[in-house]
Amino acid sequence: MGVCPSARMALLRDNFTGLLHPWARPEVLTCTSWGAPIIWDGTFDPAVAQREALQQNLTIALTVFAVGRYLEKYLARFLETAEQHFMVGQRVVYYVFTERPDAVPRVALAPGRLLRVERVARERRWQDVSMQRMHTLHEALGGRLGREARFVFCMDVDQYFHGAFGPEALAESVAQLHSWHYRWPRWLLPYERDARSAAALAPGEGDFYYHAAVFGGSVAALRGLTAHCAQGQRRDRELGLEARWHDESHLNKFFWLHKPAKVLSPEFCWSPDIGSRAEIRRPRLLWAPKEYALLRD
Ligand code: UDP
Ligand code: MN
Known part of the structure; x- marks a missing residue:
């Protein structure tokens, strides 16, 4: 596998890689067919990424939903570990x-970081x-x-940070390789296959299977992504359909049509149930x- 020829172009295009050594991980794929970096531990220099991000005086947002019992079960640990590992040293919101703003745990935040609570209805x-x-x-x-952030990460709450998740992960659009599926052949990936669904991928389509627990990008890119997915879900509902893996199916369709500018290796969101694997050096997020x-009624 190794580095494809367009990798250097991707490095030059990308502002926040600190990506110096894609060839440091010859045993894994470090570049997509369209020239986007797939970042693995050791392929980037976190200090360079940090410096590049600070020079741009960024505000980085992290969104998370905690509805129903997910709030008590997961939110405190998610936020506490984010304070230890997520974009440390950057401005973060x-x-x-x-649906219960009063129940949000009060987590001590470092200077330059703040927390906003938005009320949503409980489905x-x-x-x-x-x-x-x-x-x-x-x-x-x-x-x-959208006005206060330059880049946004959107995450599931049922996970916690375990290692540094810094500005090397930033890009115009960012997708996460699903830890259970990154070694699977394409034909086995659990895409939506019902051609009537807006999320459907035909046989032979699909690059990777991405995990909806982590995605990110610029505000403009995420406006496009969320519009696409929300619209696809609405269309499916009108037809009485629901995609196999819900929002994740629509996300996978979006990233098939609009290739991500950066891909995060499964090290960035790892499931400990898989056990240890040689290529997973330093997990950044772990599934709870x-x-x-x-949790579910
Ligand atoms: N979620 C929530 N309450 C619910 C269901 C989902 O807050 O009752 C949010 C929460 O952030 C969760 C995410 O939606 O992490 C996705 O749901 P879940 O993690 O259960 O899906 P899975 O990871 O199993 O696909
Ligand atoms: Mn989840």
Whole structure:
């Protein structure tokens, strides 16, 4: 695998890589067919990325939804570990979306970091909570969130930070390789296959299977992404359809049509249930235990 010829162009195009050694990881794919870097531990210099980001005086937003029992179960640890690892030293604004603003834990924030709470309605089905995020994010990006942030990461709450997640992850649009699927052949990937769905991918389509628990990019790129996904979900609902993996199916369709500018290796969002693997050196986010029976009605 190794580095494809267009990797150097991708390095030059990208502002926040600190990406110096894609060839430092010859055992994994470090570049997509369209020239976007796939960042693995050791392929970037976090100090360079940090300096580049500070020079641009960025504000970086991190959005997370915590509705129903997900709030008590996951939010405090997500935020506490984000303070230890997410964009440390940068200006950060958290956006927590919940139906119970009063129940949001008070987490001590470092200087230059603040937390905003936005009230959302509680959908009855967990699938709808998950899918409604695209519409809510779209609206938020058109409002204060979009005005105050230069880059935004949107994440699931059922995970916690375990290693540095810094500005090397920033780009115009960013997708996360799904830790359970990154080694699978393309034909096995769990894309939506019903051709009537807006999320459908035909046989032979699809680059990677991306995880909806982490995506990011500029405000403009994410406005486009969230509009696409929300619209696809609405269209499907009108036809009585629901894509196989909900918002994630639509996200995968979006990134097939609009290739991400940067791809995060599974090290950035790893499932400990998979066990240890040689190529997973330093996980940045870890999936929290699911315990769906306690969380989902
Ligand atoms: N979520 C929530 N309450 C719910 C269902 C979902 O807050 O009742 C949010 C939460 O941020 C969660 C995300 O939507 O992490 C996606 O749902 P989930 O993590 O259950 O999906 P999975 O990762 O299993 O696909
Ligand atoms: Mn999740």
